[in-house]
Amino acid sequence: MTSSDFSPPRWLRNAHLQTVLGSSAMRQRLGERQLATAGAVTTQHLVDGGRGVRLQGLHSAVPGACDRGLALLLHGWEGSADSSYMRLTAARLLACDFEVFRLNFRDHGGTHHLNEGIFHSNRIEEVVHAARDVARRFPLRPLVVAGYSLGGNFALRLGLHAPDAGLAIAHIAVVCPVLDPARTMEAMEAGFPLYLRHFERKWRTSLQRKRALFPDRHDFDDRVLGLRMRPLTQWLVERHTEFGTLERYFDGYSIAGDRLAGLRVPASILMAADDPVIPVADFHQAELGASTRLEVSPWGGHCGFIENARLDGFGERWIAERLHASA
Numbered sequence: 001m002t003s004s005d006f007s008p009p010r011w012l013r014n015a016h017l018q019t020v021l022g023s024s025a026m027r028q029r030l031g032e033r034q035l036a037t038a039g040a041v042t043t044q045h046l047v048d049g050g051r052g053v054r055l056q057g058l059h060s061a062v063p064g065a066c067d068r069g070l071a072l073l074l075h076g077w078e079g080s081a082d083s084s085y086m087r088l089t090a091a092r093l094l095a096c097d098f099e100v101f102r103l104n105f106r107d108h109g110g111t112h113h114l115n116e117g118i119f120h121s122n123r124i125e126e127v128v129h130a131a132r133d134v135a136r137r138f139p140l141r142p143l144v145v146a147g148y149s150l151g152g153n154f155a156l157r158l159g160l161h162a163p164d165a166g167l168a169i170a171h172i173a174v175v176c177p178v179l180d181p182a183r184t185m186e187a188m189e190a191g192f193p194l195y196l197r198h199f200e201r202k203w204r205t206s207l208q209r210k211r212a213l214f215p216d217r218h219d220f221d222d223r224v225l226g227l228r229m230r231p232l233t234q235w236l237v238e239r240h241t242e243f244g245t246l247e248r249y250f251d252g253y254s255i256a257g258d259r260l261a262g263l264r265v266p267a268s269i270l271m272a273a274d275d276p277v278i279p280v281a282d283f284h285q286a287e288l289g290a291s292t293r294l295e296v297s298p299w300g301g302h303c304g305f306i307e308n309a310r311l312d313g314f315g316e317r318w319i320a321e322r323l324h325a326s327a
Contacts (some may be wrong), residue, residue: 001321003270003295006314008307015274016192018301023084027311031087038062038094046114047103047133049126054114057081057103057130059138060090068097069142069170069327072131074158075102076149076303077121078202080109085148085175085303088313092320098144098327101134103127105154112209116217118240119206121181122252127154128161135167142170144323148303148315149278152177152269156255159265171326172267173319176275176303179282180256182247185230191276195302200229258287266291268322270315272300 012018021027035042040060049055058081071093075083081102090100104111106126107119135143147155152174159172178184188196204225211218224235234246243249260267267289273280273296283294297305305315 001318003297006297006300006305006307008299012306012308013299015272015276015299015301015304016194018272018274018299018304018306019195019276021306021311022301022304022313024311027084027088027313030311031084031091034091035060035087038091040094040100045137047130047137049106050129051126053106053126053129055104055106055126055130056109056111056114057101057134059099059101060094061099062094062097065094066097067099067140068324069099069144070135070138070140071098071100071323072134072143072145073100073102074127074145074147074151074154075105075108076151078108078199078206079148079151080104082109085313085316089146089316089319092316093323096320096324098323099138099140101138103130103134107206107210112206113213116214118210118218118236120236120241120249121150121153122241122243122249124154124157124161124253128158128165128167131158131167132165141168142327143168144170144326145172146319146323147172147174147177149176150178153179153253153255156260156263156267157253159263159267160260162265169265171323172265173270173322174267175270175305175315175319176272176278176300177255177269178278179286180254180279181250182254183256183279183282184277185233185250187279188277189230195277196229200232203232256282256286260292261287261289263289263292266326267293269294270305270318271296272302272305273298274300275302277302
């Protein structure tokens with residue numbers, strides 16, 4: 001299976017339609033149904049993110065299945081372990097005899113109460129530490145990793161850290177990963193306003209919850225919450241990170257240019273040329289390692305890849321095929 005196998009009907013080739021349908025309530029219900037019928041037992045776990053950080057995740061396994069390996073799934077920004085694409089991907093991998101662990105990043109999936117500090121995209125160390133804890137608790141091998149959007153960025157950075165962290169990852173498969181955060185911000189500001197407003201609304205809700213839980217630590221007022229995406233990110237960087245400037249913060253989790261050239265873990269990247277959030281040009285300009293394969297489809301939007309009126313997703317099929325082949 002390659003990106004050329006994704007050929008949606010003409011009425012589904014609009015990038016915005018692909019993107020909106022990909023995260024629609026209909027897809028959410030589809031994910032719930034498919035995961036429910038997979039026959040898996042799902043349990044909730046608190047995992048160690050290091051330095052007192054606690055992260056939550058969901059482990060699923062089909063009793064009596066032939067154990068092919070353990071798949072760690074990472075969601076996008078303001079998504080969660082229960083996002084439609086996470087459930088649908090988990091269902092596909094369970095059908096391929098994998099065990100699946102869906103990790104929630106800090107402050108995602110209703111986990112704001114677990115840690116006082118606010119989530120930001122440079123918190124890779126706690127994800128690496130959590131991955132090590134997951135691999136220790138569920139020692140089935142090989143270990144494979146998949147991610148979407150910002151989760152794809154985390155997955156590839158996890159691969160870069162894996163050798164030093166003692167993590168043996170067999171393969172990484174990601175869909176529409178963020179490469180250059182600064183360029184992604186510019187694309188959202190200049191593009192269709194729906195996406196910027198969507199993320200602003202979800203982030204404000206997250207920050208409101210954080211303030212309610214830890215009022216002594218987070219005493220920002222509603223004027224802060226009323227800021228647009230760029231100044232709100234600047235506020236976060238100045239008060240809750242060590243980077244000082246927006247440029248250094250974006251550079252901290254950028255994997256653009258030659259930063260993936262040293263990736264030693266075999267990786268597959270699926271990108272859409274019409275992605276309205278992440279510029280495809282970033283991928284053409286990136287220097288990828290010999291074991292990294294990039295596939296670009298003409299269509300798909302941002303993490304959409306909807307195949308038909310039933311809302312079946314090519315992205316989760318592609319991930320399952322890539323990880324199944326590697327195992």
